[in-house]
Amino acid sequence: MSTLEIKNLQVSVAVEGGFTEILKGVDLTIRSGETHAIMGPNGSGKSTLAYSVAGHPKYTVTGGSVTLDGVDVLAMTVDERARAGLFLAMQYPVEVPGVSVTNFLRTAVTAVRGEAPKVRTWVGEVREAMKALNMDAAFAERNVNEGFSGGEKKRHEILQLELLKPKIAILDETDSGLDVDALRIVSEGVNRVKENSDLGIMLITHYTRILRYIKPDFVHVFAQGRIVEEGGPELADKLEENGYAEYVTA
Amino acid sequence: MSTLTTNYLTPTGREEAWRFTPLHRLGGLLDFDVAVIEGQSLAPTNSLPAGVTFSAIAADGFESEYQPSDAAVIRGREVVSQISLLKVGKEIEVSDPIFLQRQGGENSPSFSRLVISLEPHSRATVVIENQGSVTLGEEIEIRLSAGSNLTFISLQEWERDAIHMAGHHAIIGKDAALTSFEISVGGSLVRLLPTVEYSGPGSSAQLNGLYFATNGQHLENRIHVDHNVPLAKSRVNYKGALAGENARSVWIGDVYIRAAAEGTDTYELNRNLLLSDGARADSVPNLEIETGEIVGAGHASTTGRFDDEQLFYLQSRGVPADIARKLVIRGYFSEILNLIGIPSISERLMDRIDTELEKVGE
Ligand SMILES: Nc1ncnc2c1ncn2[C@@H]1O[C@H](COP(=O)(O)OP(=O)(O)O)[C@@H](O)[C@H]1O
Numbered sequence: 001m002s003t004l005e006i007k008n009l010q011v012s013v014a015v016e017g018g019f020t021e022i023l024k025g026v027d028l029t030i031r032s033g034e035t036h037a038i039m040g041p042n043g044s045g046k047s048t049l050a051y052s053v054a055g056h057p058k059y060t061v062t063g064g065s066v067t068l069d070g071v072d073v074l075a076m077t078v079d080e081r082a083r084a085g086l087f088l089a090m091q092y093p094v095e096v097p098g099v100s101v102t103n104f105l106r107t108a109v110t111a112v113r114g115e116a117p118k119v120r121t122w123v124g125e126v127r128e129a130m131k132a133l134n135m136d137a138a139f140a141e142r143n144v145n146e147g148f149s150g151g152e153k154k155r156h157e158i159l160q161l162e163l164l165k166p167k168i169a170i171l172d173e174t175d176s177g178l179d180v181d182a183l184r185i186v187s188e189g190v191n192r193v194k195e196n197s198d199l200g201i202m203l204i205t206h207y208t209r210i211l212r213y214i215k216p217d218f219v220h221v222f223a224q225g226r227i228v229e230e231g232g233p234e235l236a237d238k239l240e241e242n243g244y245a246e247y248v249t250a
Numbered sequence: 251m252s253t254l255t256t257n258y259l260t261p262t263g264r265e266e267a268w269r270f271t272p273l274h275r276l277g278g279l280l281d282f283d284v285a286v287i288e289g290q291s292l293a294p295t296n297s298l299p300a301g302v303t304f305s306a307i308a309a310d311g312f313e314s315e316y317q318p319s320d321a322a323v324i325r326g327r328e329v330v331s332q333i334s335l336l337k338v339g340k341e342i343e344v345s346d347p348i349f350l351q352r353q354g355g356e357n358s359p360s361f362s363r364l365v366i367s368l369e370p371h372s373r374a375t376v377v378i379e380n381q382g383s384v385t386l387g388e389e390i391e392i393r394l395s396a397g398s399n400l401t402f403i404s405l406q407e408w409e410r411d412a413i414h415m416a417g418h419h420a421i422i423g424k425d426a427a428l429t430s431f432e433i434s435v436g437g438s439l440v441r442l443l444p445t446v447e448y449s450g451p452g453s454s455a456q457l458n459g460l461y462f463a464t465n466g467q468h469l470e471n472r473i474h475v476d477h478n479v480p481l482a483k484s485r486v487n488y489k490g491a492l493a494g495e496n497a498r499s500v501w502i503g504d505v506y507i508r509a510a511a512e513g514t515d516t517y518e519l520n521r522n523l524l525l526s527d528g529a530r531a532d533s534v535p536n537l538e539i540e541t542g543e544i545v546g547a548g549h550a551s552t553t554g555r556f557d558d559e560q561l562f563y564l565q566s567r568g569v570p571a572d573i574a575r576k577l578v579i580r581g582y583f584s585e586i587l588n589l590i591g592i593p594s595i596s597e598r599l600m601d602r603i604d605t606e607l608e609k610v611g612e
């Protein structure tokens with residue numbers, strides 16, 4: 001049982017001539033086994049929240065706290081956060097030229113598990129996980145995210161989720177750029193991990209369609225750098241109908 | 251021991267060819283008041299296959315097939331009396347690489363000459379392994395007869411105090427092909443002149459290079475491709491990375507397409523990765539074209555900084571920053587190293603690059 005606790009989180013980014021505040025006090029608690037949908041319009045600060053929890057150097061935390069099972073996450077380096085059990089599936093995964101998927105996955109799993117996986121079981125483990133995500137075996141020899149289609153990038157993120165087995169996963173617009181088949185495959189991957197490991201999920205999305213596949217326990221509406229409304233799955237239906245207009249003040 | 255009466259070759263630093271080179275760091279190689287010796291320490295490390303010979307021949311009476319213009323090469327010709335000759339006989343195809351090892355350790359500035367000669371329709375891979383501490387002026391003349399195919403790999407894995415100035419000149423015959431790798435991961439000052447000319451149509455050169463300069467190192471590559479015949483091809487691809495205070499690289503890529511060289515197809519590329527602020531990479535591609543009747547001619551040069559987004563991505567997967575950095579740099583160089591096609595060498599070079607990178611922080 002793990003708990004990610006975000007309290008009154010305030011985050012700024014450097015802009016020309018100073019800082020601009022993007023997150024204006026975010027409170028959110030995610031426990032193992034819970035799925036929280038974070039829904040909000042473009043530019044409301046959803047990715048900023050995701051990156052800040054992961055520790056991206058571009059974002060400066062100016063107030064509040066983030067803890068995982070009571071331990072200060074903000075004091076950890078980016079890699080320490082991952083090894084502590086946090087995972088971020090990125091909206092725009094980064095290309096790493098010349099580094100093969102196999103090499104990358106093995107290096108990451110070795111770091112997170114604290115020891116290199118046994119060669120014999122490892123090969124099978126990767127193959128199985130890739131098969132489940134409908135990924136061709138040849139994919140493993142390609143360079144990380146280099147020339148991947150939008151769908152391949154997202155599958156690759158979920159492949160890592162399956163292999164790294166985090167406690168809490170933040171999925172930032174994993175649904176964007178996916179066709180219906182890919183969305184189903186990726187969603188099934190997320191659900192599988194959740195079943196097997198009691199994963200806690202922060203599911204960031206702009207649209208409701210992924211919620212047909214990944215059922216949220218809680219829905220939080222995000223606008224202008226903070227959570228403006230919270231509820232159960234029914235809140236997503238309301239958003240589907242009315243959009244975000246009522247939350248966005250000009 | 252040689253005494254020279256002329257010093258007209260001694261560069262002043264005003265010459266185009268020397269304007270990037272720190273002349274006070276040449277270890278006396280071009281100082282005509284400094285006594286120099288003949289160095290003959292290249293030797294095959296394994297027994298040579300049938301049809302391949304390695305021998306010493308007298309420089310006196312040996313006819314070079316080109317006129318050198320570089321001061322270090324010219325001085326070498328005045329100093330060296332014995333030339334090493336590696337010869338691959340007609341139609342001999344050697345699959346295993348031929349390793350020629352040079353062990354440093356000579357205190358005096360020394361000069362050496364090697365000729366690699368591939369007879370018609372032969373094929374070989376030659377690896378020059380340079381290790382240790384030297385002050386060396388070197389000439390390698392590569393003669394590729396019709397239809398021959400050479401992969402030439404020169405590894406500069408010198409100790410950090412080595413000084414190495416070299417001319418590696420290839421003359422590529424009809425339908426012959428050269429693939430070269432100039433790899434510099436050691437030395438204090440390394441200045442290489444990989445130069446190419448052609449002696450028949452259908453010939454091609456693929457010139458690859460890699461350099462990794464750290465604190466205070468000067469690694470220079472001056473490529474010169476002379477498209478002097480019709481229907482020849484050249485590709486140049488050099489990749490460098492620099493880290494630490496006063497790490498320095500120079501890359502010059504001169505390609506000339508003469509009026510006679512119709513049907514030329516050439517492209518050259520140099521990329522540099524700056525890992526710290528105190529490092530500097532100069533990159534000067536230069537294309538001169540005397541005929542419009544060509545297949546293609548182009549060049550590109552990029553110098554970029556380390557991509558922090560890549561580092562973040564790897565770290566967000568639990569990989570510690572130092573390992574992530576190494577992985578990114580390995581990835582960057584892998585394009586060239588994988589082309590070498592000798593895994594033990596690629597691995598060794600990667601390890602050396604890792605080690606040099608670790609030392610930068612100290
Ligand atoms: N590095 C940055 N520099 C300047 N502004 C930024 C930066 N990152 C995000 N922003 C701004 O912060 C706001 C929130 O962006 P983001 O977190 O990406 O929103 P979302 O993911 O909800 O679309 C936007 O107005 C965006 O322009």
Ligand SMILES: [Mg+2]
Nearest residue numbers: 046047091173
């Ligand atoms: Mg976003």
